[in-house]
Amino acid sequence: MSTPLILLILAIIAVVCYVVGTRHALAIAGGLSSKLHSRPGYYGAFVAICAVLPAAVVLAAWLIASPFYINSTVRGGFPEDVKARSVAEQGLAFGMVSSLARGMDVLTLEEIDRVGSNPAELRNTLGTKGVALAGDPEPYMVASAGDLNAMNKISNRVMTAVVLIVALIGAGLSYNRISHRFRARNRVERVILGALVVASSIAIITTVGIVMSMLTEAGHFFGRVPAWEFFFGTVWDPRFAAAGTTASEGQFGLIPLLLGTLYIGLVAMLVAVPVGLFSAIYMSEYASPRLRSVAKPLLEVLAGIPTIVYGFFALTTVGPFLRDLSADINGIVTGNAMNFIQAQSVLTAGFVMGIMLIPYVSSLSDDIITAVPRALRDGSLGLGATKSETIKKVVMPAALPGVVGALLMTASRAIGETMIVVLAAGVAARMQLNPFEPMTTVTVKIVSQLTGDLEFTSPQTLVAFALGITLFVITLCLNIYALFIVRKYREQYE
Incomplete structure (x- = not known):
């Protein structure tokens, strides 16, 4: 059976x-x-x-x-x-x-x-x-x-x-x-309580399991590659070795990947945060109910588009547009129609990723701002403040903890993105500050290191777990810092 x-x-x-x-x-x-x-x-x-x-x-x-x-x-x-x-x-x-x-x-x-x-x-x-x-x-x-x-x-x-x-x-x-x-009710409710405890523990147990598995494999990697070479190395050259061969282990410098991750994420946040936050303020404070009922669903459609589609959009439209635009500008200024923006670049990946993140910032911030009690707005307006002053001095401080949480979720989403970076920023691990040149991120290299005919015990594969635990620690630090900021401003507001 x-x-x-x-x-x-x-x-x-x-x-x-x-x-x-x-x-x-x-x-x-x-x-x-x-x-x-x-x-x-x-x-x-x-x-x-x-x-x-x-x-x-x-x-x-x-x-x-x-x-x-x-x-x-x-x-x-x-x-x-x-x-x-x-x-x-x-x-x-x-x-x-x-x-x-x-x-x-x-x-x-x-x-x-x-x-x-x-x-x-x-x-x-x-x-x-x-x-x-x-x-x-x-x-x-x-x-x-x-x-x-x-x-x-x-x-x-x-x-x-x-x-x-x-x-x-x-x-x-x-x-x-x-x-x-x-006492049947007591017995049944005790079972239900146990089920609730088990359900609430699943997330914790899963997180602990993920961290322990990554730590175990990362420990094997650091047993073969010194930790200081990984965390402070400036060259990424893993030198892929096929299964059964004895090729050199290469260099596993984290700095180029970490710099690319933060750089592309920063550009994406510079695009997503102002547009998403301002659209949330407009829809929650200025837009009519009829306009809000139409604009918000249309904006949230962006969140349902697969990231691979954004990657193709960046590869076939945004990248070539920025490359041709830079060639036209260079031709007008210097007379030499040579492009200074590569089709695959930090700017291309960050811009397209920012477009993808706009609905996350907008939708979450809109719900948070709308949840601010109406009495706070009425009290501010009754004291003679204008609508813009009320938003700046009353509404936004009250909604700040939630908005910070929304921005943190957006930053985590940006750090973990892969497909857009692969197609729009390339896979070259480089150290440079020019946003018009290609770079890559930690997540892209995690995928590439776990793909192909490699021994699972080789440093070229185990480094993916070291990269994963590094991303986890970065995200944890972002959460801790966000909690500190939220508590600080909440105390000032209260």
Whole structure:
């Protein structure tokens, strides 16, 4: 029985248990819910939870543990010469076995008997079923694939039986506990509270997991490349090495990438913040309701455009336009029609990224400014202040903490952008302050270092995790500084 079908059966059991538990509680109370400690629905919910929750836990544990046990057992049945191979070669062999198992699972008994132990015939037959194999399987692989299918089928049947039995036992025990004084509401609310705690902990656990994984791999990188060479190096030359080769490890200077990231992000913020903030002030304070209902959705359409589209826009329109414009200006001033703005440059990437970030600044700031109490505006206007003075002296200080948060989110979005930088700023790691020349960012190099035929344990690949943890620390510092600014201005305003 498949997992979705088991979940469907558990959902049906939960509904039945809820109805049966509710009716049983009312029957005990003689139809008067006032005689019960909790509302009848809580008793039904208690029975449903006791039936489904333990069964779901068993199902999840089985789905996690069973593949490990089955895979290790199948690997243990490999011939001794296969076990003596490297871990990578054993992984390739098990991958072939898994492909064979998936293919043999859809073959009929007649087809299995026909192909027998002929590897070429088996490969051709599986090809007609849409299962592609990298090569002809060896006899032990066919036998292991059969064992894998058999063990999976047995595990699935036992899992189904165990899950259903646990559900029925839970339903029966909880059904018998229903009485006048049974505190069903307390039990149900305790389970709901636990679910809320688990849900709220997911973000924290995920963040800790991401940081720990990056720290682990970054530690391996710094074990091979000194940290001071990475953080203070001014040359980025990783010298890519193909898998299995012994090429030089190269130079991994962070400074060019960090400078490019901050430079392009700064240009993007210079474009996005004034336009987005001023448009938010206009829509929240000056625009009529009819104009606001039309302008704000149109502005937020920009947030739904994929970043790759912005990248193509920068590559085919903005970049060539700025290049040709610089050539025309240079021709008028010096008589030499040579462009001084490259099609791929910091200016191109920052300008297009700023356009992309405008709806983030505008929408968030608009909601924050609109949330400022109307009484503050009326009090300022009643004291004789003009509308512009009210916005500058009252509304904006009140909305400042939220606006700072919006700008921080925008800065984080700018720092993490990749596709626009690849197409509009290039991939050259350079140290220069000319906004008309190409540069690159940390995120672009993270992608490039994890792409290609590289050993995952090589410095050329592990440096991506060092770059990732560096971005994390930068973002954390931005958050801490933003909190400091918010608290400072909030105290002054209060």
